[in-house]
Amino acid sequence: MANGLKRTPGFFDFIIIGAGVIGSATACYLKKALPESRILLIDRYHTAGAGNTAKSAALFRxxxxxxxxRLLAGSSIKYYLEPGTKVQLDPTGYLWLFSKEQWNASRTAIHELDPEKNKFEILDRDRIADILGINYQAKGHFPDVNSGIFCHLCGSLSATALARHYASLFKSMGGEINFNTDIKEFIITGQNSCYAPWDNVFIDGIVDQKGNTYNAKEFIVATGAWTHDLLAPIGIASGILPKKRQLFALKIENNAGLLADSTSTIRPAIILPAGGVYIKPVFDKNIIIVGCADDLGQPFLMSDPEPDPLYFQRAIEPVLNHYFPELxxxxSLKWAGYxxxxxxxMTPVIESVANLTWxxxxxxSGIMKADAIGRIAAARMQGHKEALLADGSKFRVSRLSLQDRDVEKEELII
Ligand SMILES: Cc1cc2nc3c(=O)[nH]c(=O)nc-3n(C[C@H](O)[C@H](O)[C@H](O)COP(=O)(O)OP(=O)(O)OC[C@H]3O[C@@H](n4cnc5c(N)ncnc54)[C@H](O)[C@@H]3O)c2cc1C
Incomplete structure (x- = not known):
């Protein structure tokens, strides 16, 4: 090409940028629906799921x-139960603990849910004590433990195994994958010749770090936390912004408090009533992984990617010391992602401008909803109004769009 760019042979029907769990699931369902289509999945890393998918705690609920x-997560979990061990699914359950004040605020939303259908139980303090040896008293910043929800259809899996599961299914159906390919630029038809708004403006191609160009009829951007940085320069407000989140792996010397007693077989993930601190136990390795939901003060930016031990000391350690004083x-390990x-x-988006969809x-909560999101994105790319989810339910694809958005406010936020 005249400007020094190298055109990659061939023309694709679809190019998907981003082989995280979302891009891989989308590629898989699109190829399954359109086996004759030429589809290319691209990622800057060397394998599928190496971005924020790999940073995840990979809990599902x-x-x-x-x-x-509920539909996005519930139907996805139904699908994950099928490949089960392949994605290292561990249905440990979730124990969500509430202070009296939190319970009063959430009670109405919880009572609207059918415990049998949604597979959860409401626990009082005595029932909580059957599962955990927690200090339930309030002190200073730390509220009491008043009530709990035990969710049975919850647990953890391997997020990278899940992304690779979709990517390898995609490949086995004839999908093409280019790893180590970092997309730097979009080629927009007409842009250099000063187009007018009524011209037919569309994405003609994308350019990688080596100057290779890739052309397709349709482009799908599944770049997670990098979406804003990629699309804002071409005039697209995706509505998606990155925010740093950190996880800390702690080697535990004993199980004090995390189990009712050492013989207990109930070993759920735990959400504590203070500071959005949650615990993912990995008891066979004597490890717990702890995270925290901080909001004010944490910028919507690709900020410093390093985890901060001071953050652990200030935001997490005091919470653990209060609720599990014997622990x-x-x-031993810390990492950060976005x-x-x-x-x-706080619900996913699938939207298009010209021949670009993000x-x-x-x-x-992308791991726990990836199967449904992949199916809905693939349905949208085929021009379908509805997507068929893994539990047999139908989902109107426009509900996740920005223009015809139809989603409910989430009341149960960690
Ligand atoms: C600390 C932490 C804990 C979490 N815990 C949970 C949890 O318990 N449960 C849960 O469900 N979710 C959890 N999440 C969220 C979950 O990880 C995300 O929702 C999910 O990984 C999003 O998947 P994705 O495919 O959109 O993004 P990613 O996995 O980040 O994939 C995007 C891909 O795009 C690629 N890419 C970006 N830009 C370019 C470019 N220009 N060119 C080429 N490739 C590009 C990246 O390399 C990356 O592989 C957590 C996240 C973090 C950070």
């Missing part, structure tokens, strides 16, 4: 107040 979130732990947030409803805004 079906317990949401919003019907949309001995040593900080949520790709869609404010204000899929993201998973807002910290």
């Amino acid at each position: 079906n317990f949401f107040s919003s019907r949309t979130n 001995d732990f040593i900080l 949520y790709d947030y869609h404010w204000p409803d 899929v993201g805004g998973t807002s910290g």
Whole structure:
């Protein structure tokens, strides 16, 4: 090409940028529906799921107040139960603890949910004590433990195994994958010749770090937390912004408090009533992974990617010390990643401008909703009005768009 760019042979029907769990699931369902189409999945990393998918705590839950979130997560979990061990699915359950004040605020939303259908139980303090040896008294910044929800259809899986599961299914159906390919630029038809708004403006191609260009009829951007940085320069307000989140792996010397007693077989993930601190136990390795939902003060930016031990000391350690005073732990590993947030409803987005569609805004729950999001994005790319989810339910694809958005506010936020 005249400007020094090298055109990659061939022309694709679809190019998907981003082989995280969302891009890989989308590629898989699109190829499954359109086996004759030429589809290319691209990522800057060397393998699928190496971005924020790999940074995730990979917990899943079906317990949401919003019907949309329940459908997205519930149907995805139904699918994950099928490949089960391949994605290292561990249905440990979730124990969500509430202070008296939090319970009063959430009670109405919780009572609207059917415990049998949604597979959860409401626990009082005595029932909580059967599962945990927690200090339930309030002190200073730390509220009491008053009530709990035990969600049975919750647990954890391997997020990278899940992304690779979709990417390898995609490949086995004839999908093409280019790893180590970092997309730097979009080629917009007419841009250099000063186009007018009524011209037919569309994305003609994309350019990688080596100057290779790739051309397709349709482009799908599934770049998670990088979506804003990629699309804002070409005039697209995706509605998706990055925010740093950190996880800390603690080596534990004993199980004090995390189990009712050492023989207990109930070993759920735990959400504490203070500071959005949550615990993912990995008891067979004597490890717990702890995270925290901080908001004010944490910028919507690709800020410093390093985890901060001071943050652990200030935001997490005091919470653990209060609720589990007997627990001995040593900080052994820490890492940080980014949520790709869609404010204000924290529900995913699938929207298009010309021949470019973006899929993201998973807002910290992309692993548990990836199957449904992939199916809905693939349905949208085929021009379908509805997507068929893994539990047999139908989902109107425009509900996740920005223009015809139809989602409910989530009341049960960690
Ligand atoms: C600390 C932490 C804990 C979390 N815990 C949970 C949890 O318990 N449960 C849950 O469901 N979710 C959790 N999440 C959220 C979950 O990780 C995300 O929702 C999910 O990974 C989003 O998937 P994705 O495919 O959109 O993004 P990613 O996995 O980040 O994939 C985007 C891909 O795009 C690629 N890319 C970006 N820009 C370019 C470019 N220009 N060219 C080429 N490739 C590009 C990247 O390399 C990346 O692989 C957590 C996230 C974090 C950070």
